[in-house]
Amino acid sequence: MQDKKKTILAEIQKKREKMIDLAQEKGLTNNDTIKCSQELDQLIYQYQSSFRKNRRQRGEIKRKRNLKYMLLWSRIAVTS
Structure with missing residues (x-):
């Protein structure tokens, strides 16, 4: 999976450079x-x-979503 991410990052960099060149040229x-x-x-x-x-x-x-709901419910309980 790491190799795939590195490959995509390399493609992103090449595409970004190409886009900048095109923008400057055209x-x-x-x-x-x-x-x-x-x-x-x-x-x-x-x-x-x-x-x-x-x-x-x-x-x-x-886990992050559950934490968000717990915080939301604790606020509701405090204000009620």
Whole structure:
């Protein structure tokens, strides 16, 4: 899994550099620049999703959500 994350990070860096070059060469509103930006967004989403998947597998998201509800209910109980 770490290798996949490193690969995605490398792809993100290459895509970011390409987008910057396109923006400087053709402008921010050029179709090629916009397409490259959208591809970069997809890569970033993939990278973030891999973290969520790992956290979900370890149960961290569920624990965090439970803590949030406990804090919410404790506030409600105090104000009631």
